[in-house]
Amino acid sequence: MSLGREINQAIITFEYGAVLALVEPDGYPVAVRCRPEPVNDGQALRIRRPAWLRFDSGPACLMAHSHDKHGWKLRGLIAKGTTTSDGMGIVFMPAQFRWIMRNRGNPVGLMRTALRSLAKSREDAEGYLRRTGQNPPPIPWRTIIAAKKRARST
Amino acid sequence: MNAVPAEVMSVLTAYITAELTTVSQQGQPVTVPVLPLWQSRHQRVMVTTGIGLPHKIYNIRRTPKVSVLYSDPTGSGLDGEPAVLIQGDATVSAVTSWDDELAEWYSVAWQKQTKGIGTDPITRKYMSWYYQRVKIHVVPQRIRWWPDGDMTTSPKVVKL
Numbered sequence: 663m664s665l666g667r668e669i670n671q672a673i674i675t676f677e678y679g680a681v682l683a684l685v686e687p688d689g690y691p692v693a694v695r696c697r698p699e700p701v702n703d704g705q706a707l708r709i710r711r712p713a714w715l716r717f718d719s720g721p722a723c724l725m726a727h728s729h730d731k732h733g734w735k736l737r738g739l740i741a742k743g744t745t746t747s748d749g750m751g752i753v754f755m756p757a758q759f760r761w762i763m764r765n766r767g768n769p770v771g772l773m774r775t776a777l778r779s780l781a782k783s784r785e786d787a788e789g790y791l792r793r794t795g796q797n798p799p800p801i802p803w804r805t806i807i808a809a810k811k812r813a814r815s816t
Numbered sequence: 817m818n819a820v821p822a823e824v825m826s827v828l829t830a831y832i833t834a835e836l837t838t839v840s841q842q843g844q845p846v847t848v849p850v851l852p853l854w855q856s857r858h859q860r861v862m863v864t865t866g867i868g869l870p871h872k873i874y875n876i877r878r879t880p881k882v883s884v885l886y887s888d889p890t891g892s893g894l895d896g897e898p899a900v901l902i903q904g905d906a907t908v909s910a911v912t913s914w915d916d917e918l919a920e921w922y923s924v925a926w927q928k929q930t931k932g933i934g935t936d937p938i939t940r941k942y943m944s945w946y947y948q949r950v951k952i953h954v955v956p957q958r959i960r961w962w963p964d965g966d967m968t969t970s971p972k973v974v975k976l
Contacts (some may be wrong), residue, residue: 671867678888683837683845689879690957692847694967695887712968723845725835731891732930733832738849754901763842776833783868786855787945790870791911799913800945807935809919813926 665703665756669741672761673726675695678738680726680752682709684745687717698724701753708751712714718747727763738763818974820859824961827900828854828861830892832928835885836863838875838906839899848872851929852884853921859976861902862952864921868945873908876952882906884954887965891928900955909951917951926971 663671674682679697686692692715698707711718722745727738745758764772791798822826838846850863861884865872876882887899912918926932933939933946960971 668907668908669893675848675888681835681847681848681885681887683835683883685839685845686841686903689839690905691839691847691883692903693837693845693847693883693885693887693901693905694836695885695899695965696967698840710968717932721842721844721894722844722849725849727833727835727849728888729833729890729929732931733851733925735970736849740847783945784868786947787866787868788868790867792875794911796911798944799911801913801940801944803940805914806873806922806947809922810926810935813923814930816927 664704666700666702666758667740669724669756669759670704672697672699672739673724676726676728678728680724682752683725684717684720687776694811698754699777701748705755707754707756709754710750711751718745718752720745724754724756736763736791737766766787818957818976820959820976821897821961821972821974823963824900824974825856826894826963827886827892827898827931828852830894831889832891833888834863834873835887837883837885838872839881845944846871846875850884851921851925852886853924858975860902860956861929862917862921863952863954864947864949865917865952867911867948867950868943870950872948872954876906876908878908880905882954889966890963896963898961898963899965899967900959901959901971903955903958903969904954904956906952906954909953911948911950913948918949925929949971
């Protein structure tokens with residue numbers, strides 16, 4: 663299956679579609695909620711052009727995420743690529759795609775992915791402290807646990 | 817300085833999540849979901865990240881221009897599905913595990929996200945990085961918003 667079609671099949675499982683991000687000429691990122699459709703035999707995805715967006719070419723990112731009404735059951739994906747215009751809309755050509763949070767699928771596979779993510783985050787945390795020359799601050803567990811209890815009881 | 821309109825404020829305080837976009841060293845926009853806190857006394861957005869997920873912090877240190885999009889109304893309790901796009905300048909704090917701002921952010925997070933990362937012994941041992949956080953403050957420069965959430969139409973705009 664082509665990458666564009668794979669991304670589209672994943673995005674349609676999200677109630678609110680996806681978010682397309684580009685970088686405006688003044689350097690600020692701009693993000694729009696959208697519902698992409700596959701084009702070019704599923705190689706790319708087309709997004710309806712917002713009337714106010716005056717540019718459409720360059721590096722781009724397509725991200726989808728969801729949570730339930732309790733802010734949990736998190737799911738998310740990200741695709742990176744570039745955009746151009748085909749006269750009918752903005753065309754996103756993906757180069758990379760991965761799930762950033764997943765709660766559906768083979769439980770063994772999900773567990774393996776979760777453990778890998780955990781190990782990577784521990785490494786990244788140590789790397790961040792090292793690169794920025796900071797020491798890990800002590801964590802006031804009693805204060806945090808008490809505050810959490812208070813917040814949940816209100 | 818213009819004030820943030822009331823209809824925008826209602827979205828900023830009600831939506832559980834938003835989408836933060838930073839720009840990588842290669843100029844690639846990268847969007848991640850975040851749990852934002854609107855700090856009305858400072859007229860800015862605060863998000864935080866555990867230091868185990870540092871890529872957005874690295875991006876902001878290089879390129880402080882970011883956007884925060886509020887476009888998923890799930891759990892907000894608001895009528896309609898308004899969308900708000902903030903573009904602004906971000907700064908990052910030193911690594912912190914507790915202060916008044918984090919206490920406020922946690923309080924909002926725990927109320928909105930009634931499940932979440934725990935404080936049990938296993939989490940404390942293997943996920944302490946989650947509780948060692950960097951605060952990201954975003955001062956808005958421009959706000960666009962769509963009362964009906966249809967972002968293909970022309971937005972209302974305020975420059976701050």
